[in-house]
Amino acid sequence: MLTSNSNGNGNGIQERSNLQHLRKLAAQLEKVRRDLPIWSKISDIRWALRHNDVLLLNGETGSGKSTQVPQFLCTEPWCKKQIAKIINQDGKEEDVAVGGMVVITQPRRVAAITLAHRVAREMGSPLVKGVQGAVGYSVRFETLVPIGAKIKFVTEGMLLQEMLHDPNLRKYSAVIVDEIHERSVDVDLLTGFLRHIIHGDKKGRGGVPLKLVVMSATLDLGGIEAFFANPSLRPKYKPVSENGVAVEYVQGRQHEVEVFYELDPVPDYLHNVLQTILRLHVKEPLPGDILAFLTGQEEIETLQTQLEGYAGNLVKTLPKMKIMPLHGSLPAQVQQEVFDKVKEHFTRKIVLATNIAETSVTVSGVRFVVDCGKAKVKQYRPRLGMESLLAKPISRVSAIQRAGRAGREAKGKCFRVYTEQDYLHLEQDDLPEILRSDVIEAVLKMKARGVSDVLTFPLMDSPNLLSMEKALLQLHMMGALDDSGELTDAGSKMASFPLPAAYSRVLIAAAEPEVNVLLEVIDIISCLTTDSEIFLQPKSEEERDGMESNRNDILDRRGDVITLLNTMQKYAAENADRTGWCRRRLISIRALKMALAIRKQLRQLCFQQKLLKELPPPDPLPVESISPGRAECILKSFLKAFGTRTALLAPDGTYITTVGRNNISIHPSSVLYGQRIEAIMFLEHVFTAKSYGKKVSVVQANWVTIALIV
Known part of the structure; x- marks a missing residue:
């Protein structure tokens, strides 16, 4: 129950008023909820999961699956927190809390956040950190889960991250995998791990089963049913499905x-x-x-x-x-x-x-x-x-x-x-x-989750052997796997960061005492992970001329990586008018704000991982130009992960990749576009009109040789 704090009764009165408003809104929304096609299935869904551990739910777009099913389940008798006995790592028996929450995955962060707000309104619950509430969400670099939450919306990647710390998902009574027809790499990994939890011995959950709901608007669920089927099941009671998997169809969308x-x-x-x-x-x-x-x-x-x-x-x-x-x-x-x-x-x-x-x-x-x-x-x-x-x-x-x-x-x-x-x-x-992507992230996550033989790990669709072998080789070259294919300490740390494997490896390399450029590398990676380009493209010649003169203080002849570092450091140091600073340089204000938030989170994570001894003082701080020695250390840290993404200048002026011997060009968005350099490193490799390297930096040929040998 919400009460007033020590500042007086004002806050308590305001909170009670907000709760009354939320409950009134929830009462109005219940009429809308009851008109949803899914509402007629409430008893069938509850009944199916009381007698089976897996439910496949096929319902048309607009039927109400994503918002209503978690609400149907969070009040079920099996969804209460239970105290179970488990054997800990020391071989001793201990009491552990299991369950009490429903987690529902979404392919995208915007869906997870938006649905959490909608369901919180429908339940008349505040979505505010530090107060009692029923619904929360967790997406990369942003988590908001009220005290006592019963429902949590997450991105698929965030649930995979949770599995590294809690392979048995003890916090949850049920997992709902929504929009499975999108078939992202993360959802394929999730279903593989969930299948193991459901059909395993459940010792890690103290014998408490985990319920699973798989939802889709359009997919034929036959293949998924076969994937989750338990062939050893011999049901004694009629409500139990023959293979342990119940299937429900919701007919009709709301409107034609x-x-x-x-x-x-x-x-x-x-x-x-x-x-x-x-x-x-x-x-x-x-x-x-x-x-x-x-x-x-x-x-x-x-x-x-x-x-x-x-x-x-x-x-x-x-x-x-x-x-x-x-x-x-x-x-x-x-x-x-x-x-x-x-x-x-x-x-x-x-x-x-x-x-x-x-x-x-x-x-x-x-x-x-x-x-x-x-x-x-x-x-x-x-x-x-x-x-x-x-x-x-x-x-x-x-x-x-x-x-x-x-x-x-x-x-x-x-x-x-x-x-x-x-x-x-x-x-x-x-x-x-998973059949059309680089699977290095998937392989690292499998290894971190304790999968020794990734080639035989059960997936709904397995990548081809060449893709898997290439990923294993890349991880070995990064130092994430040892000669026997087991995860190293560096590999474990890499998997713990909510970042692509290569960027995690760069962070670890930058933290080595003889290098000690971690804060600079955090600044760069924060800019690289904003999902949006930092530098905007000019739309006229006049805009281009103004941009070029205003960017002189951040552009660096050593390439895009050091240019991003200059950009972040000078933006963070700007104390008067950050918006004007960005506009003059044709830099995305939104992207840099996001980069600043990511930078804060990464610093905290590196501190928790003991890569940073202490957190730096708050901004603004004076900016010093990067010395040649420190720039070299930064670029060599990136080579620890991107040694295979390098190219050498050929006599005819083209660039040839060091691995694969393919032609590549510097992308027009790079500060190095049009220049002839002995050797380059590129962080992204894309093919549009032709093969391009993006996020390009100047390196020395002998650095590349050492990186590839190591």
Whole structure:
């Protein structure tokens, strides 16, 4: 119960008032909840999990799965915290608390945060740290879990991180894996580990079973049922499924969606998306917001600029346009605003989104969806060690998901900017990410979780042997695995950071006493992990000229890594006007704010891991230019992880990679673009028009030789 604190009764009265408001809101929302298709299945879902440990739930988009199922389960008798006896590492028996919470995974952080806020409102519970509350969330570099929370929304990666510290997930009575049809690498690993917990001896949980719910809007669950089936089960009672896996189907979405196609193939889908949005805005009355799916940030920003140009010339009889981008590079607060109702009078919200808006979350007010039919997809080529990021046609599953966004609150319409024939030729499902990605992160997580033979670890789809062997070799070269393939101390530390394996390795290298450049490397990695480019591209010659002169104090001839360090240090030291400082240099204010928050978290994590002896004093601090010696130490720390991502200058002026002997060019976004340098290191390797190295730095050829030998 909330009470007033020592500052007087004012806070206590305010808290009680807030609680009354929340409970009133929850009572209003319950009427909406009862109209959801999932509500009719409440008894079946509860019954299935009382008698089985696994439930597969197939329900159409908008049926209410993501918000309602955790609420159905958190009050179940089996979801209470229990005291169980386990044998600890010393071989002694001890009493341990097991269960009491439901955790639900989401593929994206925006979905986890938004759904947590929605469910907290439905339960009349405050989502505030340090007070009693029913619902919380945990995403990378941001956790908000109230005291006594019963439901926690997390990203798949965060639950994997928890498994490193608690392989048996003792905190939870149930795990809900949502949107499994997206088949990310993390979700494939999760299902493999969960299968082991469910069918294992349960000694680590004191005999208390873990319940699992797997949910999808579109996927055929047959293969998943076979994966989780327990063939040794011989049920004594009828409610128990023959293989221990119950299956439920939720019929019907809330509202009908009418789908329209192009009559002929379109040469420029971006132009057609623009025309479709303008036509809808002119012809369709309010209420009715528009959600358009595009492939990436660049397309979104291009279309946003065009629409804002039209918005300024609309006649007064038409509604105003409120154009809102939605992609993973935006801060959580900016993303959250997209999901709220439009507050301005006589205004239509037009959301330009990547496939971040494809699943789980309702974008309030949307009646019209415009689908370009494409998404940017990573494709890893293990023989070349190269990753391409290209716009490719989506699957039919994704097309159905996108269309469903129009029917969440009322009847809607979906306009596909491609022909019906094109739709019929789409693949049924997306290729699982684990089959088209570099699996180094997956292999490290398996090793950290105690999997000795990663090649035989049960996954729904196993990567090809070459990809797995390449990942094992890379981890060995980084020092994460020893000669027998076992995890080293460095490997254990790498797995404990919520970072890509390579960046974790750089942190460990930078903390070595003879190097001692950890604070500088934290600054650089904070900029590299913002999910958004720090440096914006100029849109005119005038803007370019101003940018180049204003960036002189941060650009470094040693390359992008040291340039990022200069940028972070000078931004953190700026005490007067950080916003103006960024604008003059054409630097993303949002990205640097996020980088500053990540920097704080990484410093804390390094302190906990004893890589840092003490936390540095708070900003602002005076900035000293990086000496050649320290810059060399920083770049050599990066080579510990990126030794295979190096290239040497050939006599004809091109660059040849040291591993694979492939041609590569310096990306135009690099400060080293157009320069001829003896040897380079690149942190990213992408293929668009041709093979490019991004985030490029100057290194010496003999450093590369040593890095590859070591």
